[in-house]
Amino acid sequence: MTEPRPLRDLGDDPVWVRLRGIKKTFTVVPVLDDVDVCFRPGRITAVLGPNGAGKTTLLKMILGLVRPDEGTVTLGDVQVNGDAEYRRNIGYMPQLPRFPENLCGWELAAMLDDLRGFRSDPDESLLDAFQLRGEMGKPFRTLSGGNRQKLNAALALRYGAGVLILDEPTAGLDPVAARVLKERVRGERDRGCTVLLTSHDLGQLQALADDVVFLLDGVVRFEGEIAELLRATGQDDLEGAIAALILEGGPAGLAGGSGPAAGEGVA
Amino acid sequence: MNRTVKVVRYEVQNVLRSKALVAYGLFFFGTTLGLIRLGGGVERALPSLANVVLLAVPLVSLLITTVFLYDGRAFTELLLSHPVARPTLFGGLYLGLALPLSAMFVLGVGVPMALFGGFGEGAASALLVVGAGALLTAVFTALGFWVAFSVGEAARGLAAALILWLAFTLVYDGVVLIASHTLAAYPLERPMLAAMVLNPVDLARVMILMAVDASALLGYTGAVFQDFFGGGWGVLTAGASLVAWVAVPYALALRRFRRMDF
Numbered sequence: 311m312t313e314p315r316p317l318r319d320l321g322d323d324p325v326w327v328r329l330r331g332i333k334k335t336f337t338v339v340p341v342l343d344d345v346d347v348c349f350r351p352g353r354i355t356a357v358l359g360p361n362g363a364g365k366t367t368l369l370k371m372i373l374g375l376v377r378p379d380e381g382t383v384t385l386g387d388v389q390v391n392g393d394a395e396y397r398r399n400i401g402y403m404p405q406l407p408r409f410p411e412n413l414c415g416w417e418l419a420a421m422l423d424d425l426r427g428f429r430s431d432p433d434e435s436l437l438d439a440f441q442l443r444g445e446m447g448k449p450f451r452t453l454s455g456g457n458r459q460k461l462n463a464a465l466a467l468r469y470g471a472g473v474l475i476l477d478e479p480t481a482g483l484d485p486v487a488a489r490v491l492k493e494r495v496r497g498e499r500d501r502g503c504t505v506l507l508t509s510h511d512l513g514q515l516q517a518l519a520d521d522v523v524f525l526l527d528g529v530v531r532f533e534g535e536i537a538e539l540l541r542a543t544g545q546d547d548l549e550g551a552i553a554a555l556i557l558e559g560g561p562a563g564l565a566g567g568s569g570p571a572a573g574e575g576v577a
Numbered sequence: 578m579n580r581t582v583k584v585v586r587y588e589v590q591n592v593l594r595s596k597a598l599v600a601y602g603l604f605f606f607g608t609t610l611g612l613i614r615l616g617g618g619v620e621r622a623l624p625s626l627a628n629v630v631l632l633a634v635p636l637v638s639l640l641i642t643t644v645f646l647y648d649g650r651a652f653t654e655l656l657l658s659h660p661v662a663r664p665t666l667f668g669g670l671y672l673g674l675a676l677p678l679s680a681m682f683v684l685g686v687g688v689p690m691a692l693f694g695g696f697g698e699g700a701a702s703a704l705l706v707v708g709a710g711a712l713l714t715a716v717f718t719a720l721g722f723w724v725a726f727s728v729g730e731a732a733r734g735l736a737a738a739l740i741l742w743l744a745f746t747l748v749y750d751g752v753v754l755i756a757s758h759t760l761a762a763y764p765l766e767r768p769m770l771a772a773m774v775l776n777p778v779d780l781a782r783v784m785i786l787m788a789v790d791a792s793a794l795l796g797y798t799g800a801v802f803q804d805f806f807g808g809g810w811g812v813l814t815a816g817a818s819l820v821a822w823v824a825v826p827y828a829l830a831l832r833r834f835r836r837m838d839f
Contacts, residue, residue: 336838373658375839392835394662402658408651412594421587425580426659 324351324502325386325399325472327372332381334367334528341367343528345381349521351472354495354505356515358552359525365508366405368525369475372506373402385473398426401471405478407462415446415453415461419468428469436464439490455482463491467498474498476507480514492518516548524555531555580661581669588673592645598681601637605685613693623702626686627785630710631778632746634682635717639738642674642721647731654839667722667834671827675718679711686710705812709781709819716777716822717742722830726837745778777822784815 327349334342341364349355357365370376372383374390374397383390390396409418423432437443440460445453453461459482466474476495480488495518499505509515522539524532532539532555536548545551592598608629612622646653649670656666690696690703720741728734753772757765773779 370839375654375657377836377838392663394657394660394665396660397658398660400658404651404655404658407655409655410591410649410652412591422659425583425587425656425661427580 325504326351326384327473327504327506328382328384329368329371330382330384332368332371332378332383334364334371334376334378340528342371342378342525345525345528345530347523347530347533349504349506349523351504352499352502353520354499354507354518355521355523356519357506357508357523357525358512358515360556363525364528365525366477369477369506369508372473372475373397373400398469399472401466401469401474403462403466403474403476403479405481407458409450409458409461411451412449414449415442415464418450418461419446419465422465422468426469432468433470434464434468436460436467436490436494439494440464440487456484456487459483460487463494467494472503474503474505474507476505478509479507480509480511488514512549512552513547522548524552526556580665581672584656584661584666584669585672585676588670589677591649592674592677595641595645597641597644598677601641601678602681602685604633605682606689609686609689613689619690619693619703623706624786627706627709627782630686630706630713630785631782634710634713635745635778636742638678638714638717639721639724639742640735641678642718643725643731643734643738645674646670646722646725647734650839657839663835664831667831671718671722674721675715678718679714682710682714683707706785708816709784712816712819712823713777713781716819716826719823719826719830723826723833726830726833745776749776749779774818777819780815780819780822784812784819787811787815 329345329347332342332345333340345364345368347368357368359365367376371378372385372390374383374392374394385396385399388396413421419432422428437446440463442457442460442464445457445461450458450461459479463476463479466476474495479491479495483491492514495505495507499520507515507519516536519536521535522532523530524539532542539551540546540548543551543554545554609622609626612625612629613619616622616625653666653670657663687707690707696703721738724734724737724741728737753769756772757769773783
């Protein structure tokens with residue numbers, strides 16, 4: 311297997327991420343209930359939903375960090391089943407990174423390179439864009455929240471992966487850095503990357519994301535393009551549309567989650 | 578290089594940065610040195626040292642392991658988001674903790690012994706104390722993994738580790754003693770043997786004390802055991818049982834780890 315090159319064009323090798331019939335229950339509460347979604351290459355898909363809707367669980371399932379009770383997750387033609395090799399093609403930005411306190415950025419990067427067996431040139435352009443090189447020699451515990459998040463982003467994008475999973479990527483970033491990161495994420499999409507992200511900043515998402523997957527009480531209430539969501543709900547911004555979905559879906563969700571989704575989007 | 582070896586290397590580097598581990602080594606260094614000087618020789622210090630080892634090694638191994646695992650959970654999660662398989666990571670984490678812990682113990686106890694000629698004449702007894710301590714480290718590190726991956730919350734996990742330590746070092750002997758008193762009229766040799774194999778601390782104690790020839794300190798289960806197996810066989814059986822005590826908790830913990838959600 312050849313190593314992925316930074317910002318190479320994925321061209322004929324895009325990776326679809328599909329979840330089929332996913333069910334997951336923590337203790338007794340169903341977190342995801344029969345979820346079928348598909349994330350398309352060359353698109354930025356926002357996974358939305360109120361707190362506790364199952365967003366992070368869904369993202370972690372793609373990484374194999376959470377195991378579904380039922381259903382399958384596939385990346386391209388590889389089914390996630392406990393083998394770790396498929397994760398070579400995933401760049402992951404966890405929410406609130408907690409790296410080992412005593413390691414500095416360079417040590418951390420060298421360690422991940424080593425564990426991945428990554429021998430080509432890693433993509434360090436974000437370090438320059440964030441002006442982070444000066445911070446890379448400092449122990450993680452001394453970094454500010456913003457710099458931790460920049461390091462988190464730089465590590466996720468270091469290996470030119472075909473799938474990006476970004477959990478609250480701009481949380482804690484100053485506007486300049488957030489803008490740099492968003493530009494970069496668009497660049498990744500344009501080269502054919504499959505980008506999944508969550509964020510609480512709906513205004514920002516409206517400008518960044520192409521598609522939306524909306525989760526409520528563990529059920530997918532909407533899947534499709536943002537424009538389509540706005541049309542279906544008769545709203546003119548994402549915030550209004552999501553509010554409409556929650557108001558419309560809330561009682562149904564509480565009553566058992568059998569209410570129809572606001573619009574079944576094309577995938 | 579093998580990926581497990583890589584994980585071991587990073588975990589060892591991380592663990593060795595901890596002051597607790599250095600303190601653990603220094604504790605055994607000081608204790609061994611003190612006992613040798615007070616007792617007037619390595620041979621005579623061994624029974625007292627054995628008692629310290631049997632209490633301190635399980636406690637420290639359990640606590641350091643659980644604290645490190647709970648502390649490092651986010652990092653474990655990060656590594657699992659890279660192409661590192663769970664059994665590989667598990668093996669690396671285990672060796673990365675068990676090796677430095679045993680090394681600190683072996684150095685702490687072994688260096689003063691070597692300084693006072695403990696490995697000259699009668700080296701077998703001294704080596705056995707060191708070996709039994711290292712095996713106990715491996716056992717209680719594995720038990721620590723099992724606790725840390727079975728109990729979700731750190732505070733409850735630490736409490737469980739302490740209870741486990743109390744059970745193996747104090748409660749167990751008390752229960753055996755009460756049982757032997759109550760059932761004094763019955764032949765208890767075989768149940769006693771079983772009782773001993775079911776407690777790694779007892780096993781290590783027998784292994785050490787049979788070798789240092791202090792049968793009076795063996796206690797009931799040990800006396801039966803010595804009678805049953807005699808010197809060499811007894812040590813071998815105790816050693817083999819201790820290895821099983823590493824393997825079983827390791828396997829249980831790995832099973833938990835493979836099924837865990839992060």
